[in-house]
Amino acid sequence: METSRRTVIAAAAAAGVAAATAGTAHASGAGGRKPVKELFGTLADGTKVHRWSLENGGTRLKVLSYGGVVQSLEIPDRRGRYRNVSLGFANIEDYVASSPYFGALIGRYGNRIAKGRFTLDGTAYQLSVNDGENSLHGGAKGFDKRVWDVEGFTSGSDVGLVLHYVSGDGEMGYPGTLRATVTYTLTRDGDWRIDYAATTDKATVVNLTSHVYWNLAGEGSGSIYDHELSIAAARYTPVDSGLIPTGELAKVAGTPFDFRRTKAVGEDIREADQQLLYGQGIDHNWVLDKGITARPEHIATLRDPSSGRTLKIATTEPGLQFYSGNFLDGTLVGSGDHIYRQGDALCLETQHFPDSPNQPSFPSTVLRPGETYRTTTVHSFSA
Known part of the structure; x- marks a missing residue:
């Protein structure tokens, strides 16, 4: 790896660790173990x-250089028993194929862009289309299908990885060379923190996120409909039949999308609501009450009662x-040798809104040259 790349990665690690330290109140205890690297495939x-x-801090995380994939994330239950709570595969062939x-x-760009098109500064761009007529999660070969440069680090009581990828001008139709750096940090409290950063040499759009499929009872254990969820959001963005936002910021009150009070995920998921029919369940963006903030603020809690x-x-x-997890259809066999069926996991993807390049409101x-894209998400675990 060239010297400039090492400098970028070292700086990102330092920034991620400093931010994690500033935003997390650490309990007493020893620091994490040095990251271990092995060939996966x-x-x-x-x-x-x-x-x-x-x-x-009681959290065990396994990450692939392919797609920055969280292959497993293990945490203990109330009796101290560990389970992997993230869906995934046991081999690289399945990640590539399906x-x-x-x-x-x-x-x-996380989520959908209508018809894979947008106009920026008077120039129209056509993106890779891979979800019907729309572009989803960056196109046919998004960041999830790229091999990232990865380096491990330890700093004080924290341990983590810095992942780096350069997306060339025109890749999947996007303008500008985008240099993305993502830092995964496990704190001494067992929190998993993600710090995203990116720069560009030409005006572009960017929306990075993580797509972990959660089942807190354990990967392959069955439905998440009895999981209890709360979301600090009074509004959401309704979609059309292609799951593209209509532009409306609708109130959740009186709809199956009201998670302001804690309720079971499956409580209203079979209601005869047109929005649920469009998504074959829930596949929607919530407009968080807090808006954009300088520091991470709590927005959701998920709990497995069992x-x-x-x-x-x-x-x-x-x-x-x-x-x-509406489109899990029983055709995939996961890392624990279980078949994944509809509702066997859920995703909670922090993000800017879908189709924002086409929605001025x-x-x-x-992202423009000279600016740095930065967002942070923190996952905290307990039992």
Whole structure:
């Protein structure tokens, strides 16, 4: 790796760790173990894919250089028993052939862009279309299908990884060379923090996120409809039949999308609501009450009553995409040798809103030369 790349990665690690330290009140205890790297598999073109193992504060995390994928995330239940709570595969071949973004870093643009088109500064761009007539999660070969440069680090009581990828001008139709750096940090409290950063040499749009499929009872254990969820949002963005936002910011009150009070994920998911019919369940963006913030603020809590495992999410982002695993159809076999069926996991993707490049009233996703894209999301675990 060239010296300039090392400098970028070292600086990103330092920034991520400093931010994590500033935003997290640490309990007493020893620091995490040094990250461990091993060969996970080899792509058809001969590119090696490595897996990095991290452990700190009671959380165990395994990450692939392919797509920045979280291959497993293990946390204990109320009796101290560990389970992997993230859906994934046991081998690289399945990730390449059939992964529905299991655990992946998503870019350049998380979620959908209508017809894969947008206009920026008077120039029209046509993106890779891979979801009917729309572009989803960066196109046919988004960041989830790229091999990232990865380096491990330890700093004080924290342990983590810095992932780096350069997306060339025109890749998947997006303008500008985008240099993306994502820092995964496990704190001494066992929090998993993600710091995203990116720069560009030409005006572009960017919306990075993580696509972990959560089942707090354990990967392959069955439905998440009895999981209890709360979301700090009084509005959401309704969609059309192609799951593209209409532009409306609708109230959740009186709809199945009201999670302001804690309720079971499956409580209203079978209601005869047109929005649920469009998504075959929930696949919508919530407009977070807090909006964009300088520091991560708590926006959602997910709990599995059977195990006691609880996930709390804080973010700087203005939106949260809640997807209830509607398109898991029994054709995939996961890392624990279980078949994944509809509703066997859910995703909580912190983000800017879908189709923002075509929705002037939504928060902007435009990044210009000289600016740095920065967002942070923190996942905290307990039982």
